[in-house]
Amino acid sequence: MPLRVHDTRRREKVDFTTMNPGVVNMYVCGVTVYDLCHLGHARCYLAFDLIHRWLEKSGYDVNYVQNFTDIDDKIIIRANETGEDWRELVENNIATYYRDMDALNILRADKYPRCTEFVDDMISITADLIEKGNAYAADDGVYFSVESAPEKYGLLTGQNIDAVRSGAGGRVDGTGSGKRDHKDFALWKAAKPGEPTWESPWGPGRPGWHIECTAMSMDSFGEQFDIHGGGHDLLFPHHEAEIFQGECHTGCSPVVHHWLHNGFVNIDGEKMSKSLGNFWTISDILEKVDPYVLRLSLINAHYRSPIDMNEQLLKDAEKNHTRLMGVYKAALELMGINCPPLPEGDITSQVPLVKSLxxxxxxxxxxxxxxxxxxxxxxxxAKVLGALREMSRMLGILEGDDLGAYAQHCVEWLEDTAGSVLGVLPTREQTLVEPEEDPRRAEIAQQVEELISRRSSARTAKDWPAADAIREELTALGVVVTDTTEGPIWDLL
RNA sequence: GCACGGAUGUCAGAGCGGCUAUGAGCGGGAUUGCAGAUCCUGAGACCUGAGUUCAAAUCUCAGUCCGUGCUCCA
Known part of the structure; x- marks a missing residue:
């Protein structure tokens, strides 16, 4: 069955095609590294991680490129605020980016180009755009002239250039820029005092934001490529600017064959923003929430839909992940070695094993x-969760070689789906390892063991009031005790 | 205002012409002294109006409400 993707430019699901058979060139806009990554970044890169994983699973050789914007107004402003050197700020935030994304089990891209390494390319594209009549130099930089290619306006957002033309009269001034038209955007910004600068034919300065992605994607892939991704907010103006730049520079239309955009994260129904005080960095969340649980909660919605992050969502994800881990661990423990092969599955069969398979x-x-x-x-x-129920049921029924072989089948089934595609399964070793001794646990262990032993005696004597009283004592200590067929086990609340 | 997207049970959230998922929550049952966990099982929804169709949550039109974007925020 063919892979279908929703293309923002065509506004519909289309059959996914690649320029070269079996190869996908994918570029995703990366972060501007002036601060820590937040939940929105997690959503975005998780969405494209899933896409990356599924394309590879489908047999494509994926070249995944994601940039770092390492020079920008925000970086300069932040560095000035903290007194840090901007390069140091950038390095620190890139290090944190990797740490956060690794924690979320997001596979690394193949390349992470940085803008500052491609300034020469940006200059030559800018010069070419001037030569072609699509851009002009002004006192404070170089601007792309949107009116030089009006047919490319609104290709992603559907905005009508005539409406913008008529509605905007005279709004150009006030920006203090040399723009001829308010729709124009900067390709090159002339240096202001104290800013990092590069030499250019238009004097010292630095590149505009939009030209960066055009230069870096072209450096990796040439004039055309298969997928360009990013957050929904980048649609306008960033990605429309890229269409102007890329298509006018190369003469190719389209440069990008599939535009993919992920939806946003809201917090308790409100937009996440610093001013509302509901701004969650990834580091903040991971102090409270298991990374796999966070991951599961964020793939709980389709990547294009907005997602509302709240307690309920995390609670659901935690519960589901616990179920997943329970079945995976049980299957690993029951898995047989050298078991005879399983029969072919058949849902119409009366034999439980065959039907289950x-x-x-x-x-x-x-x-x-x-x-x-x-x-x-x-x-x-939903399919994985459905399978878990079936597995859990069958693992409790089967015996002997059937059980060993079935358990192994379950392990592989889960690793193939929840593991390598959804990325919510730890390794076998991590799953089987006993939880580390918590120092808090060790501290009270003796006391708890003694209470549990007394409770067991009470239970043997069927003295339920006494047993329950001891359980309440344990609860007061912050300990929850669970009776299993192998005896009671306890854990910290 | 313009543009884009959305409205599905208590909640989250898929389905996008004929059958409806999945998870949480709630009800019943099995197991357990009880609780928890696990398994079985039940109830409960498709914003409004019109249209197309043998058949509409699904397509079309209109309306209402909501979200997002409209110059550098993933």
């Missing part, structure tokens, strides 16, 4: 169909 096969197909349908991770998660 058939059901799992059907759910794996459903998983693939969902992912092929514009990377529908929500639907894919």
């Amino acid at each position: 058939g059901l799992l096969e059907k759910m794996a197909q459903g998983f693939a169909i969902a992912m092929d349908d514009d990377f529908n991770s929500r639907e894919a998660c």
Whole structure:
């Protein structure tokens, strides 16, 4: 079945095609490294991580390029505020970026170009655009003239240039810029005192924001490539500017074959913003929430839909992840070695094992169909959750070689879906390792063991009031005790 | 104002012409002294109005409400 993706420019789901068979060139706008990464960044790079993983799973060789914007007004402003050298600020934030994304199990891109390494390319593209009549130099920099290619206006957002023309009269001034038209955007910014600068034919200065991505994507892929991604907010003006620059410079239309945009994250129904005080950095969240749980909560919605982050969502994700881990761990422990091969699955069979294998096969197909349908991770998660129930049930019924082989099948099934595609499964080793001794746990262990032993005696004597009283004592200590067939186990609340 | 997207049970959130998912929550059952966990199971929804169709949550039109963007925020 073919992979279909929603293309922002064409405004519909289209069959996914690549320029070179079996190869996908994908560019995703990266972060401007002036601050820590927040939940919105996590959503974005997680969305494209899932896309990256699924394309590879589908057999494509993916060249994934994601840039760092390492020179920008915000970086200069922040460096001035803190008194830090801007290069140091950039290095620190890039290091943190990697740390956060690694924690979320986001696979690394193949390349992370930095703007400052491609200033020469940006200058030559800018010069070419001037030569072609698409750009002009002014006192304070070089601007792209939108009216030089009006047919390219609004290709992503659908905005009508005539409406903008008539509605904007005279709004140009006030910006204090040499723009001829308010729709124009900067390709090159003349240096202001104290700013980092590069030499150019238009005097010292630095590149505009939009030209960076054009230069870096072209450096990696040439004049045309398969996927360009980014946050929904970049649609305008950033990505429309890229269309102007790239298509006027190369003469190719389109430069980008598929535009993909992810939806935003809201917090408790409100837009996440610093002014509302509901701004969550990834580091903040990971202090409270397991990275796999956060990951699961963020793939709980389709990548294009907005997602509302709240307690309920995290609670659901935590519960689901616990279920996933429970079944995965049980299957790993029950997995047999050298078991005889399993029969073919068949959902119409009366034999429970055969029927169950058939059901799992059907759910794996459903998983693939969902992912092929514009990377529908929500639907894919539903298939995994459905499979968990089936696995959990069967693992409790089967015995002997059937059990060992079935458990192994479950392990592989989960690793193939929840593991390598959704990225919410730790390694086998991590799953089987006993939880580390918490120092707080060690501190009270003796006392707790003693209480539990007394409670066990009370339970043997069927003295329930006494047993429950001891359990309340344990609760007061912050300990929860759970009775299992192998005896009571306890954990910190 | 213009543009784009959305409105599905208590909540989250898929489905996008015939059957509806999934998870949480709630109800019943099995297991357990109880609780928890696990398994089985039940109830409960498609914004409004019109149209197309044998058939509409799904397509069309209109309306209402909501979100986002409209110069550097993923």
